[in-house]
Amino acid sequence: MKKRAVLLCFAVVIAILCSARAAADIAPEPEEYSPAEKYLPRQETSKPMVALTFDDGPSGQYTLQILDILRQYDAKATFFLSGYRLTENQYAVAREILNEGCEIGNHTYSHTDLTTLTPEEIQWEIDSTNDLIFAATGTTANLLRPPYGEFDENVLSAGYPVVTWCIDTLDWMHMDPQKSLQAVQENAFDGCIILMHDMFETSAQGCRLIVPWLIGEGYELVTVSELFAAKGQTLSSGSTHRWAG
Numbered sequence: 001m002k003k004r005a006v007l008l009c010f011a012v013v014i015a016i017l018c019s020a021r022a023a024a025d026i027a028p029e030p031e032e033y034s035p036a037e038k039y040l041p042r043q044e045t046s047k048p049m050v051a052l053t054f055d056d057g058p059s060g061q062y063t064l065q066i067l068d069i070l071r072q073y074d075a076k077a078t079f080f081l082s083g084y085r086l087t088e089n090q091y092a093v094a095r096e097i098l099n100e101g102c103e104i105g106n107h108t109y110s111h112t113d114l115t116t117l118t119p120e121e122i123q124w125e126i127d128s129t130n131d132l133i134f135a136a137t138g139t140t141a142n143l144l145r146p147p148y149g150e151f152d153e154n155v156l157s158a159g160y161p162v163v164t165w166c167i168d169t170l171d172w173m174h175m176d177p178q179k180s181l182q183a184v185q186e187n188a189f190d191g192c193i194i195l196m197h198d199m200f201e202t203s204a205q206g207c208r209l210i211v212p213w214l215i216g217e218g219y220e221l222v223t224v225s226e227l228f229a230a231k232g233q234t235l236s237s238g239s240t241h242r243w244a245g
Contacts, residue, residue: 047218047219047220048189048190048191048218048219048220049190049191049219049220049221049222049226049227049230049231049244050188050190050191050192050193050194050214050219050220050221050222050227051077051078051192051193051194051221051222051223051224051226051227051244052075052077052078052194052196052207052210052211052221053077053078053079053080053105053145053163053165053193053194053195053196053224054066054077054078054079054080054196054197054198054203055080055082055107055145055195055196055197055198056080056082056085056107056111056172056197056198056199057079057081057082057085057093057197057198057199058079058081058085058086058090058093058094058097058198059085059093059198059199060089060090060093062198062199062200062201062203062204063079063093063097063198064093064096065204065207066198066203066204066207067096067097067100067102069204069207069208069211070100070102070207070211070221071100073211073212073215073221075211075215075221076100076101076102076103076221076222076223076226077102077103077221077223078102078103078104078105078143078163078223078224078225079097079102079103079104079105079198080104080105080106080107080143080145080163081094081104081105081106081107081129081133081141082107082108082109082110082111082129083107083108083109083110083125083128083129083132084109084110084111086129086132086133086136090136091135091136091137094133094136094137095136095137098137098139101223102223103143103223103224103225103226104133104137104139104141105141105143105144105145105163105224106126106129106130106133106141106143106144106145106160107129107144107145107147108125108126108129108144108146108147109124109125109126109128109129109132110125111147112125112147113146113147113148113150114146114147114150114151114152114154114155115150115151115152115154115155117154118154119154119157119158122154122155122158123158126144126158126160129141142160142161142235143160143161143163143224143225143235144158144160144161144162144163145162145163145164146162146164149164149165151164151240156238156239156240157238159237159238160237160238161235161236161237161238161239161241162238162239162240162241163193163224163235163240163241164193164240164241164242165193165194165195165242166187166192166193166194166242166243167183167184167187167188167192167193167194167195168183168195169183169184169194169195169196169206169210170183171196171197171200171202171203171206172197172199172200172203175200175202176202176206177202177203177205177206177208177209178206178209180196180202180203180206180209180210181206181209181210181213184210184213184214185213188214188217188219189243189245190219190245191227191231191243191244191245192243193224193227193241193242193243193244194210196210224241227244228241228244230244231244231245233245
């Protein structure tokens with residue numbers, strides 16, 4: 001009787017181990033990135049909204065500084081990543097962008113003016129960057145920001161919503177946090193998209209001024225996809241989007 005009980009216990013243990021092994025071997029497929037599902041409008045939609053956007057990253061140090069500022073104020077932003085910058089040592093930064101509830105967009109691989117390229121070259125620029133974004137995060141980007149904001153029919157035919165901006169802080173040019181703040185103070189409105197970069201210390205410093213000023217003025221800082229969803233507008237492929245409203 002004792003022997004039978006021991007054998008029964010042994011069989012149960014083996015069955016449990018086999019089940020656990022089988023479950024571990026069946027890894028779920030990464031979900032396709034979908035702004036419509038991932039970036040739903042927030043509960044509070046009565047406030048005016050703006051979308052801060054950052055181009056040319058990730059840059060590790062400064063991208064993380066900007067994420068820390070956004071976290072302090074419960075603010076979100078969209079980061080348009082360049083493929084040539086998304087090396088393996090930056091994968092963790094890309095994941096942190098999503099972990100903070102922010103959004104990743106595609107800024108092409110080599111930051112070339114897409115209007116100078118063939119349709120095949122344009123597609124390669126976009127696809128190569130999305131492959132790297134997927135390798136880093138398990139998702140792909142559904143929004144495209146062409147370098148320099150330049151686009152033509154070939155770019156629009158690539159199959160992505162093209163997101164530009166209506167406020168350019170010129171942070172990359174003057175390297176002055178106060179001038180970046182002034183550009184926002186003089187031009188911000190409900191539904192606007194603001195262009196910055198996460199490549200420079202002065203841009204992170206400008207972000208430290210801009211975010212609390214916007215919140216103090218009553219704005220909610222959301223991702224591009226959240227902004228358009230809250231305004232009841234669709235980010236349509238083959239169309240350009242400078243603001244929502």
